[in-house]
Amino acid sequence: MLGISIYPYKEKQEETLAYIDLAAKYGFGRVFTNLLMIEKGQEEMVLQSLKKAIQHARSQQMEVILDLNPAVFDQLNISYHDLSFFKEMGATGIRLDSTFDGLVESLITFDQTDLDLEINISNDTYYLENVLSYQPNKKRIIGCHNFYPQRFTGLDYDYFIKCSEKYKALGLRTATFVNSHEAKHGPHPYTDGLCTLESHRDLAITLQAKHLIATGLIDDIIVANAFASEAELKALSQLLTNQVQFDVIFAEGTTELEKEVVLNHQHFNRGDINSYSIRSTFVKLEYQTADIPRNNLKENVIKGDITIGNNSFGQYKGELNIVKQAMPNHGGEKNVVAKIVPEELFLLPYIKPWSKFQFREADQNE
Incomplete structure (x- = not known):
């Protein structure tokens, strides 16, 4: 599956909605967005803007994964044991920017909202094994690599393969990020491109995707920065995703x-x-x-x-x-x-x- 990223409270709302429509036109099926930092006093504006974008994506039958961190839970007074707030926003899953003890994650996969739990698979640790030891609902766990705004900080290829193979072997649906050369921004003020693999940073977006497809280890490919051009989205949509x-x-x-x-x-x-x-x-x-x-x-x-x-x-x-x-x-x-x-x-x-x-x-x- 192909996906895009949106950061609607950093850009004009209408431009974000139009970008979602464009991606849907070319068959993109998922959206990544985040709720990591909210300035005090801006909570209502940010949440309303994000909710409108998420629900617009859902109207196009797109999955929406919302990246979160513990500070936001505290700021919004939301409990990990009740995720209905994010369900009401329209999200189909949440990504935890920080890890917990494994029990919390396992309980999230049984939350009555039926939200998917996306975990970070750019770490070669026993984190997932720990979560699995608490008997989660594996059908609601998906994995996604990080992206890296700073040049020369993206993953080395061998490490990427090692992590991807490990999580793929454990039965996870996997995702990773590619870099648009037309997009201007990501979730943070500084960005020198957004990608998972450092070797991809300056490659054409279709070549990045072809490389990931060739590994046979990645299910979903997401454009990390916004807004990719129509030419880039169209070119990605024309690739075969099941073979070189x-x-x-x-x-x-x-x-x-x-x-x-x-x-x-x-x-x-x-x-x-x-x-x-x-x-x-x-x-x-x-x-x-x-x-x-x-x-x-x-x-x-x-x-x-x-x-x-x-x-x-x-x-x-x-x-x-x-x-x-x-x-x-x-x-x-x-x-x-x-x-x-x-x-x-x-x-x-x-x-x-x-x-x-x-x-x-x-x-x-x-």
Whole structure:
């Protein structure tokens, strides 16, 4: 699922509502917002503004997770044992910015409001195991990583994977944040982009999302800062979220049949893998009687090239390969029909034995 973040009491109300409508138009299904700091005397204004935004999102059938901390509970005189205040605002879940003893969290999952409890999964601790030891309602627990406004403070990749694998193995629905390059603000005065992974901070928003999808560990991808542009939201909505989808540039002279082989099939890697190529072999069965003459031959192929076996390749005619490392094109038996865009080559190692993948033609006007 895709999501957006809103901070309605920091921007004009109507702009926030329009942003929610835009996200809903492109199929975004959840909203992240927070109630972490309220200036004294501003409580009523903030709460009314936030309530209007939340209920507008709910009218679009979007989930809304509200980030909270203990100070707000005290300031608003709300008990952890009665969450009806947040239910009445329209929230479908709450995220606790601070942890408790595990018992409190478990009790929240049985609160009569049926609010989900979102926990922070950017910590490699035994926090969740502790909560689980108090026999919570696991169906109402979801997990989400943090985002990091300060440059060079986002999570390292290996740590991110370790935490995500741990929580995914415990059966949690997982979420993380990506960074819009058009958005101007987040929940705090200072922000130099908002993302979970530090390596994502300057990447295109779709490439951030593709990387997360490739890991197979993240269920929901949320744009952390507001307001992302319509172009960014549309681009995210067009991604496949269940497999890697490579953007490709076709070679000059590639035939319509060759483009069909590339674009119109569900590809998957063979289970008996090798270090030279990713082999989509079942696709060839459809083209056993097709005419695939020699075309755009190269003496050597390089990483990221996409090849299709031509008429001279016997039983391998029609087989599609993605080249993983440079090698000779013996006998000109493979037509080099396309190449993966350079910025996506780092996704190749995510194609494991039996991994599914697809292609789409890159928009070279971007």
